[in-house]
Amino acid sequence: MADAELFVHPDYPVPGHGKAWFATTRDGAQLRFASWRPTVKPVRGTVVLVQGRAEFIERYSETIAELRRRGFHVLAFDWRGQGGSQRFLARERKGHVGRLRHYENDLALAMAQMQEKLPGPYFVLAHSMGAALCLDAARHGALPVSRLVALAPMLGLTITENPKAASRLASLLFWLGFGRAFIPGGGDTAIATKPFDDNRLTGDPDRYARNSSLSAAARQLSIGDPTIAWVRNAFRLMTRLNAPNAAREVRVPTLVIAAGRDRVVSTPAIERFAARLKTGQALILPTARHEILMEIDAIRAQFWAAFDAFIPGEDASLNPEGAASAGEQGQRGLMQRLAGSGDDAPASGGAAAIP
Template structure:
C-alpha cells in the first residue's frame, strides 16, 4: 500500500513538471461572427465586441487584438473613439484570455495567428468594399507582426501596432533565460503573481484600478504561458526586419514606456527597414505609456490612426512621426 501511495505521489509530481498547452480540436464548423462571439472552425466561441460608426459612413474595418492577460474590453475607449471617426472595430478575446475557453492556458503562436487571419477574412466579408486594418496592443501587436510575415494572403491593407511586445530572447539577459528554463523544467504549471514591482503602464489610473478589480483580467500567470509569450515576442522581434510595406504599417511607441525595456525597443526600432512613409511609418509619442491607446491623451493617437488610414503619405496630425 505504501509503495502504491508513493507511486501515486510520484505521478502527481511528474505531471506538475510537464507543460500544459491548450487542446485545439479539428475543424468542425464554418467560422463566422455573431453579435457577441467569433465562432472558430474548431467550434470555440471567442467573446467579441463590435463598435460601428453611427453618424457617418463607414470608411474601413479594423480588427483589434488585446495585450497579455487582458481581453476585448481593452478596446472600449479605442473602439468608441475610432467609431466616432468613421471606422468599425472588431475585438475578440484571444484563446486563454478573458471569457475565451481554457482560460490561463497558452494556445500557440500558430493558433493565435490563424485566428487573426480568419478574423481578417470575416471582417472583409462583412464589408467587402471597405479596406481592413489590424490594430494591436502589446501582445496583440506581436501576433500581428508574426502574422503579416507568415500570411501574405491576408486581406489586410495595413497594420497599426501600439507598443508591440518585442522583448524576445534576443534582448533578454542570460539570467532571465536561465531562470525561465529552470522554472519550465521544475514548475511549468505554477501560476506566479508579481509582487513588489511597480511599473506605470498608463497615466490613466482610473482605468488601471478598473483592470485590477476586473475578474476577467488574469492576475497570476502560469510559467508555461509566460514562456509561450516570450516565444511569441521572439518571433515578433525578428518579424520587424522583414516588414516589406505590403501591407503598410504604422508602429507607435511612447517615450514613457515602462513595461518593455528601453534596450529591446531601441534594438527593434533599429531593425525596421527604411521605407517610404506611405509604406512604413514610426511614430514616437513623448507623453505616452505602454497602454497608449488608453492613456488620458489617447485621442491624439485616434486622430493619427484615422489620418494615416485616410492618407498614409501625409504627416500625422500630432507630428509624432517627425520625432527622431
C-alpha cells in the same frame, strides 16, 4: 459555453448596439467576438481591435466609440485563455497559452470573421502582444488588411532585468514540466487592479481607476500573471521578430507607435525593428507609458492625429478632439507621406518623435 455576452459596467458601459458571439478556431478553441456599426457616414471600412495580454473587449469601450465616430465598423475579440474566451486550465486566472501556434490560430479566425461578417477596406489596431503577433502574421501573408497600426509591440521586454536569463529559465522550466505553473512569484491578481502609484501602464489616474474598477467587477474576464509556457512563447515570438530580415518581410503598410516611458516593452527594440521596415516607420510618444490608448488626453490626441493621417479616408471634421493643432497638422503630413508609400518603398529610417 453560454451565449456570448458583453459585460456592462455602470460607470463604463460598452457602446450600445454591439453584437457578441462565439466562434471556434481550427483547433477547437471557442473565442468571444463582438462588433459594432459606425455612427456616422460615409462608412470607411472595418477596424479590428487586437488586444494585448490579460485584456478583454470591454476595456476598449472608449476606443470603440471613437472608431465608430470616425465611420468604422469595429471587430474585437478575446484571445484564448483570457476575457470571455475559452480557458484551458483548472485555475482559470492563469495567463496561459500552450503553443505559439494557438495564438496564430486565434488571429486566423479573427481575420476570417472580419472577411465573412464586415465590409472592407480592413485595418488593424493592435496593442503589445497582439501587435507583435500581427507583425509576425504580416510577414507571411496572414494579415489580409490594408493598414496596420501597431501600438507598443512586444519586441523586447523591459519588465525583466535580464531577458536572456529569463528566456533560458522559462525554457528550462517548461521542459521540466512546469509550463502550466505561474511565473515565480506570480498569482491571480490582475495587473489592472494593482495600485496606481508607480504603475507601468498609464499616467492617467482616472482611466486607470476606471479600468481597475472594471477588472474587479468583471472578475470572470480578468486574469492574473502569466504561466511559464506563456513566457516561453513570448520569447520565441520576440526572437522570431528580431531576426535580421523579419521587419523587411512585413508586407502590410505599418505605423508603429511606441511609448517613450514604456516599462513593459523595449522602445529601443521597436525603433530598431521599425528602421528596417520597407513599408512604415515608428512614431515615439515621449511621455506615454505602455497603454497608449488609456493615456492622458494630450497623449491620446497625438495618437489619434497620427491614426487619422495614416488610415485612409479620415476627415478632420470627424476628429472628436476638434481642430488639429499646428504640431498635429505637421504630424499628419508625416503620416500621409508614410501612408502613401507603396509596398516596395524604402523606409525612411529611424523614428519620429512628437515633442
